[in-house]
Structures are given as structure tokens and as C-alpha cells.
Amino acid sequence: MTYLIQGDRGDWEVVIGLEIHGQVVSKAKLFSGAATAFGADPNCQVSLVDAAMPGMLPVINEHCVEQAVRTGLGLKAEINLFSVFERKNYFYADLPQGYQISQYQHPIVGEGTVVLDMPDGSTREIGIERLHMEQDAGKSLHDQDPRRSFIDLNRTGVCLMEIVTKPDIRSPEEAGLFLRKLRSIMRYLGTCDGNMEEGSMRCDINVSVRSVGETELRTRAEVKNLNSVRFVMQAIEYEASRQVEAHDAGEEVVQETRLFDSARGTTRPMRAKEFAHDYRYFPDPDLLPLQLDQAFVDRIKAALPELPDDKKARFIREFGLSPYDAGVLVASRRVAEYFEAVAEGRDPKTAANWVITNLFGALNAKGLDISESPVSAAALGKLIDLIGKGTLSGRMAKEVFDAMLESGQDPEAIVAERGLEQISDSGAIEGIVDGLIADNPTQVEQYRAGNQKVIGWFVGQIMKATQGKANPQMVNKLLREKLGE
Amino acid sequence: MALDSNTVKKIAFLARIKVPDSDLGGLANELNNIIGWVEQLGEVNTEGVEPMTSVAEMSLYKRADEVTDGAYPERVLANAPEPEKGFYTVPKVVE
Numbered sequence: 001m002t003y004l005i006q007g008d009r010g011d012w013e014v015v016i017g018l019e020i021h022g023q024v025v026s027k028a029k030l031f032s033g034a035a036t037a038f039g040a041d042p043n044c045q046v047s048l049v050d051a052a053m054p055g056m057l058p059v060i061n062e063h064c065v066e067q068a069v070r071t072g073l074g075l076k077a078e079i080n081l082f083s084v085f086e087r088k089n090y091f092y093a094d095l096p097q098g099y100q101i102s103q104y105q106h107p108i109v110g111e112g113t114v115v116l117d118m119p120d121g122s123t124r125e126i127g128i129e130r131l132h133m134e135q136d137a138g139k140s141l142h143d144q145d146p147r148r149s150f151i152d153l154n155r156t157g158v159c160l161m162e163i164v165t166k167p168d169i170r171s172p173e174e175a176g177l178f179l180r181k182l183r184s185i186m187r188y189l190g191t192c193d194g195n196m197e198e199g200s201m202r203c204d205i206n207v208s209v210r211s212v213g214e215t216e217l218r219t220r221a222e223v224k225n226l227n228s229v230r231f232v233m234q235a236i237e238y239e240a241s242r243q244v245e246a247h248d249a250g251e252e253v254v255q256e257t258r259l260f261d262s263a264r265g266t267t268r269p270m271r272a273k274e275f276a277h278d279y280r281y282f283p284d285p286d287l288l289p290l291q292l293d294q295a296f297v298d299r300i301k302a303a304l305p306e307l308p309d310d311k312k313a314r315f316i317r318e319f320g321l322s323p324y325d326a327g328v329l330v331a332s333r334r335v336a337e338y339f340e341a342v343a344e345g346r347d348p349k350t351a352a353n354w355v356i357t358n359l360f361g362a363l364n365a366k367g368l369d370i371s372e373s374p375v376s377a378a379a380l381g382k383l384i385d386l387i388g389k390g391t392l393s394g395r396m397a398k399e400v401f402d403a404m405l406e407s408g409q410d411p412e413a414i415v416a417e418r419g420l421e422q423i424s425d426s427g428a429i430e431g432i433v434d435g436l437i438a439d440n441p442t443q444v445e446q447y448r449a450g451n452q453k454v455i456g457w458f459v460g461q462i463m464k465a466t467q468g469k470a471n472p473q474m475v476n477k478l479l480r481e482k483l484g485e
Numbered sequence: 486m487a488l489d490s491n492t493v494k495k496i497a498f499l500a501r502i503k504v505p506d507s508d509l510g511g512l513a514n515e516l517n518n519i520i521g522w523v524e525q526l527g528e529v530n531t532e533g534v535e536p537m538t539s540v541a542e543m544s545l546y547k548r549a550d551e552v553t554d555g556a557y558p559e560r561v562l563a564n565a566p567e568p569e570k571g572f573y574t575v576p577k578v579v580e
Contacts, residue, residue, distance in 0.1 A: 027550050034555030042571035046561045047554035063550030091501055093575040141572070142579040149574035149579065153561070278499055288545040289538055 003171030004212065005240055008248045010208045014219060014240040017129075017171035018232075020182060022161045022192035023136065023200040024067045030135055030159035031058030031101065038198055042152040050157040052096035055245040058284055064159040065290065067191040068108050068133050070300050074189045075128050077112025079297050083132075085287045088135075088279045094138035094151050104281045107132035108290065114165075114185070115309055116177045117327040126178055127166035136160045161192065167217065172233035179203065179229050180331070183287040184308050188333045196228050203232050207239040207248070209247065218243075219253045222310055223260050223267050235260045238267055311336055319348035325405055328356055334370045341377035346384055354380060358398070362405050372471070374408040390424045391415065393472055426478065432465055433458075433478050447483050455479055488513050488520070 004011040029036055032049035072079050084106040087099040109131035117125045138156040140149045163182065169175050183194035183201060194201045210222035221239060226232045243253050258267040283289075306314070308330045315326035315336075329339045329352065333348040342350035359380065363373060383400060386392045392400060392415065403414045415421055423429060436458060437444055447454040455476075462475050488496075493516065497504040504512060533557040562568040 009574070028552050028554075032555075033551065033553030035547070035552045041558070043558040043573070044559050044571070045555045046558070048560070051561050059546060059548045061550050062547035065547070089499070089573070093573075093578050140578065142577065144572075145569075145574070145577075147577055148574040149577050150569065150574055152572055278495075280499070283538070288543060290545055 002174070005209065005244045007211075007244045011212045012240075012244045012247075013170060013212050014236065015167050015208050015220075016171075016175055016236055017167040017206040017220075018163075018165045018169065018175060018180070019206070020134075020163045020165075021202045021204075022071075022111075022163065022186060022194065022429055023132075024064050024159035024161055025191055025193060026061060026067065026159055028061055028338060030064050030133065031158040032157050034157065036158050038200070042150075043154065043266070045154040046156065046424065050153055052098070058101065058423070060287070060290070061159065064133065065108070066296075066300060067159070068131065068161055069292070069297055070189050070304065070308065071163075071186060071191045072109030072112065072131055073297075073301050073304060074185045074191075075109070075112035075114060075131065075163070077128055078110040078111075078133065079292070080106065080108055080110055081292045081294065081297070082106060083108040083290045085133075085284045085290065086281045087284050088134075088281055090277070090279060092137065094140050094147060094153070094156065096138075096153065096156065099138065100135050101284055101287070102134035102281075103132035106289075114178060114181055116174060116181055117312070117323070118177070119324075121323040124174070124404060126174070127169045129164040129166050131161055131163045134160050134162060148328050166243055167208075172236040175205070176229050176233050179232060181308070184331050188305055188307055189300055199227060202227055205232060205235060205239075207236055207243070208253070209240055209243045219246075219255050220254065221267075222257045223255065224257055224270075226260055231262055232261055234262075234265045235267055238265060242267070251267040308336075315348075319343065319352070321348065321352055325352050325356060325429070328360075332370065336379045338370055338373075342381050342384070344381070344386075346381060350384055350387075351381075354384060358401055362401075366405075374406075375404045379404060379410055386411055386415065390471060391421055393422050395472075396420055396422060396468070422471050423466055423469045424474060428475060429462070429470055429474055429478055430482075432462055432470075433475075433482050436461055437482055455483070458483070488516050 002013070004013060007013075021034075024030075028034065028035060029047075029050065032047040034047040034050055035045045037045065047056075049058060069079055083103055085101050086349050088102045088104070089099045091098055107130045111130070112128035114125060114126045114128060118124055136155050136158040138151055138153040140151055144150045164180070169178060179201075183192075186192040186194055187199075192201060196202070203226045204222060204224045205226065206220045206222050208218045210216070210218050221243070223239060226235055239258070246253050257270045258272055260267050271345050305313060311330040312323070312326045315321045315329060316323060319326075321329070330336045330381040335355075339351060339355050357372065359375065362375075363370065368374075380401075383392075383397060383404070386400075387394065400411050400414050400420060403409065403418070404411060407414070443454050443457060447458075458479050459472070460472050460473055461462045462479075463472075490513050493509050493513045494504070494506075497512075558571055561572070562573065565573045567574045
């Protein structure tokens with residue numbers, strides 16, 4: 001599924017690199033002891049270090065370092081035991097220091113790889129260029145007053161990981177898959193909650209286009225601060241076709257930063273203050289280089305959870321699931337745990353079907369997360385057992401499942417309460433079949449004359465007589481035997 | 486390395502320091518003197534010497550992930566010229 005854009009004189013491909021800012025999960029900030037929780041009152045989670053009062057000194061939070069290393073290991077990346085914090089200088093109202101403490105020449109994590117699960121079941125590797133740690137900035141509100149902006153420094157100094165990909169992405173879909181996969185990995189690791197709506201994960205994109213067959217990269221444009229996967233995909237689509245049109249018209253594509261207009265789905269250049277972007281990086285004299293020992297890294301590595309790729313491989317190998325189903329089930333750690341609890345001691349494919357088709361369908365319709373599911377894994381397991389034992393037919397199980405969703409009750413309780421037990425007593429069914437055959441000679445004749453469809457009418461009559469509780473396999477078998485006589 | 490007036494003007498802008506054009510030439514001379522003085526260090530042969538980050542054998546001090554600071558908005562905003570509803574306020578900056 002190659003993504004190509006038709007130009008006037010041939011096809012173009014799009015080359016995309018992403019920069020993702022993920023807020024590190026930690027209690028306190030990167031260089032101060034102020035809290036990081038989302039949604040506090042303005043300036044209530046600000047220390048004098050964050051407010052850049054004179055004489056304040058940064059002291060690094062060891063847990064943030066650990067989280068960055070953990071993420072690096074999850075990206076199968078090289079961990080740099082020596083890294084350096086530098087000052088990135090610029091002025092903005094929500095950056096009281098006048099510089100952001102970041103890493104530049106010596107990031108804590110180097111090259112790595114993320115594997116994408118493509119919809120057709122194949123995989124594709126996207127290279128990671130680096131991951132570095134830096135401070136988040138504060139938040140500006142521009143809509144509170146006609147002449148002033150309001151500044152809240154609660155976010156100032158929260159630890160960010162900036163993850164930069166290689167220009168390996170070739171379509172909006174791949175960019176979307178990459179972001180979802182990265183988010184899934186970070187959530188498994190517990191290093192970033194990946195919530196783009198709350199801003200704990202944000203994305204910048206670098207987009208260029210080139211004629212199919214070209215090997216050099218053309219000039220790229222950057223689109224900043226996209227806060228949903230859908231916006232990332234829209235911005236890429238728009239940028240790619242804008243650039244193809246420019247090249248076709250003989251216009252120059254300039255290297256610039258653009259902003260995404262989510263209402264229109266378009267991008268526009270930022271006002272030209274580009275010349276001011278001279279960050280004058282230099283090593284922060286307040287912070288010594290960050291030196292890690294290999295034992296520290298090894299300890300983190302030994303304690304890593306099973307990550308989505310490994311889990312997927314295991315689900316395919318141990319449970320015989322299709323790559324697609326396995327991929328769906330491992331996308332979230334909670335879903336994977338739920339599925340494993342349902343599958344425990346049962347047929348894994350049946351369990352996978354119930355979780356993916358019925359449970360996900362119902363949760364999506366209700367807008368619920370797996371952690372809010374009214375049906376517990378244990379209860380869904382029991383329901384599957386009731387089908388296995390012949391107590392419930394597939395159709396009845398659906399009915400019980402719907403009742404479980406509504407009430408959160410145990411399936412056994414619902415079966416007892418509604419008198420739903422399937423009739424699998426062959427004697428009872430046989431009696432009904434015999435009666436029907438005796439009372440309806442016309443239909444019996446039609447069947448015996450070769451009209452196989454009449455059997456459906458008989459099944460319907462039996463289900464009517466038993467309120468749908470007759471075991472359908474048994475009904476079919478008995479009918480065919482008796483009518484065939 | 487010598488600074489000209491244009492470079493000084495750019496540096497002044499980046500540092501948000503207002504310098505009248507008439508002062509640029511004099512400032513360039515002063516800065517050039519300082520740079521020239523520091524550049525004497527270039528005479529030392531540092532071939533094969535690792536860059537040094539500290540004169541003491543120290544490593545970066547690290548703290549535990551505990552909330553130990555903050556929750557004093559009144560102190561944070563004490564010097565702010567026009568605080569409102571717990572926010573700093575500044576002349577409108579909007580893209």
C-alpha cells in the first residue's frame with residue numbers, strides 16, 4: 001500500500017520524520033521538587049527553581065533518568081552512559097529561565113527501532129535517531145483578556161523525552177501507526193501516559209516530497225505541536241500535496257516552521273521571526289555531565305515488562321492466534337491481561353473472538369475503556385464455559401452477554417434468573433419433533449420430495465415451542481434423521 | 486575572531502538588550518578586547534587532552550522522586566507586576 005501523490009509529470013512519494021515530546025511519568029519535576037500532576041490550580045505546583053528566581057540551582061530527579069533509560073531500552077536503542085545537559089536559549093513568556101535545559105550533542109539515548117504492525121499482517125521497521133531529556137515549558141492562555149496573556153508555570157520543568165525518528169515514514173497511515181505503537185510501548189513501560197488530549201504527548205512532523213525513484217531528500221517543512229493522531233495524519237496529507245503542487249508549478253519549497261489549522265485541516269507559515277531562532281546551545285554550567293554505570297542500565301533492563309512485540313509473538317506461537325488478532329490484543333497492556341485471564345484454561349481462539357468482536361464492540365459503543373468494562377474477565381470466562389458445556393447456545397450466550405453488560409451480573413445468575421438453560425435433553429426434543437412430523441404431513445412431503453429448505457420451517461417451529469432454548473445442533477440432527485425416514 | 490557592529494547588534498537583540506546604533510562601534514571594540522584576551526588560551530597546546538568539566542572529581546548529584554517543594558503560589562507571584570486569578574500576566578504574545 002504505497003502512498004503516492006499524482007503530480008503533473010508523474011508520481012511523488014512523501015518522506016516523513018517525527019519528533020515526539022512525551023511527558024515522563026514522575027511525581028516531581030526534572031530539576032525541582034514541585035509536583036507534576038495534571039489539572040492543579042495555576043502556579044500551585046511551582047518551586048522557586050521553576051520560576052527561575054536568582055540563585056536557584058537545578059538538581060536532577062534520578063527517577064526521570066531511569067524512565068528515559070527504560071524508554072530507550074523499550075525502543076531497542078543504544079543507551080549512552082555519558083550525556084550532557086545544555087542550555088537552549090530563547091525568550092518566551094512561559095520560559096522564565098530564558099533557556100530550556102535540554103540535551104543536544106550528547107543525548108542519553110541513541111539509535112533504536114520501532115516495529116510497525118501493518119494492516120495486512122506484515123511488519124515494517126522505523127528507525128529511531130535519538131531520545132533526549134529536557135524541561136517542559138509553562139502554559140500561556142491568550143483568551144482571558146484583550147491585551148494580556150496569562151501564564152501558568154505548573155508545567156514548567158516537568159521532564160520531557162523528545163524522541164526523534166529517522167525519515168523512514170512514507171505515508172500518513174504509517175505515521176499514525178507509529179504514534180500508536182510508540183504510545184503503546186511507553187504505556188507498557190509506564191514511562192509516559194501518551195495522552196495527546198491532555199498534552200502529555202505532542203508531535204512535530206518534518207515533511208518533504210520527492211519524485212518516485214529519487215534518492216536525495218528535498219527541502220522539508222516542519223509542522224509543530226500537533227495534539228492528535230488524526231491531526232498528524234491530516235497535516236501530512238495537506239503538506240505533501242501542497243509541496244507537490246509547488247514543485248509542479250516550479251515554485252520553491254522553503255525550509256520553514258508551519259502551524260496546523262485544525263478547523264480547516266491546512267497548514268500556514270509561522271510569522272517570520274525565524275532569524276531569532278539562534279539557540280546558542282552550550283553545556284549548562286549548573287549541571288555536571290550525566291554518567292551512568294552499566295549495572296544501573298542492566299538492572300532496569302532485567303525488570304522490563306514483556307513488551308507488545310514479544311507478547312504478540314507469544315500469542316501467535318502459544319495460542320495460535322492470527323497476527324492481526326494478536327496485534328489488536330497486545331496494543332494495550334490492560335487488554336492483553338484481560339484476554340489472558342479469559343483464555344486461561346479455555347480455547348484461546350474462542351476467547352479472542354469474544355474479546356475482540358463482542359466485548360470491544362460493546363465497549364466502543366458505550367465509550368468505555370477496558371478498565372471500566374462492566375463484564376470482568378472472570379465473568380466472560382464463565383460465559384464461554386457455559387457455551388462449552390452446552391448450557392447455552394451461541395445465540396443465547398449473546399443474550400446473556402448483553403444482560404451482563406447492562407447489569408454487571410454473573411452469567412450463571414442471569415441464566416438461572418431468566419430460565420435460559422438450553423434444552424439438550426434429546427428425549428424432550430425428540431418428542432417435539434415427532435409431534436411436528438405427525439401434525440404437518442404437507443411439509444414432511446415437501447421435504448421428502450427434495451425441498452431441503454423446509455427444514456428451516458421445522459427448526460423455527462421447534463424454537464417457537466421451546467422459547468428458543470432447544471440446542472440447535474441437536475434439533476438439526478434429530479430433524480434430519482426423522483424426516484429422512 | 487573580530488566582531489563587527491552588525492554581529493553586536495544581533496547579539497544585543499538575542500539578549501533583548503536595547504543598544505542605540507551609535508554605541509555599536511564602541512561596544513564592538515570593547516568586546517573584541519575581551520575576546521582577544523580570552524583567545525590567548527589558544528596558545529596552549531591541548532593536543533590529546535580531554536575537555537574537563539570540573540576541577541573536583543565529582544559526579545552529578547541526584548535526588549529521589551519526591552514532591553518536596555511548591556504549593557506556594559503567593560511566593561511565586563510575589564514579584565509579578567500584575568498577577569490575576571493566580572496567573573502571571575504579560576503583554577499579549579500570540580502567534
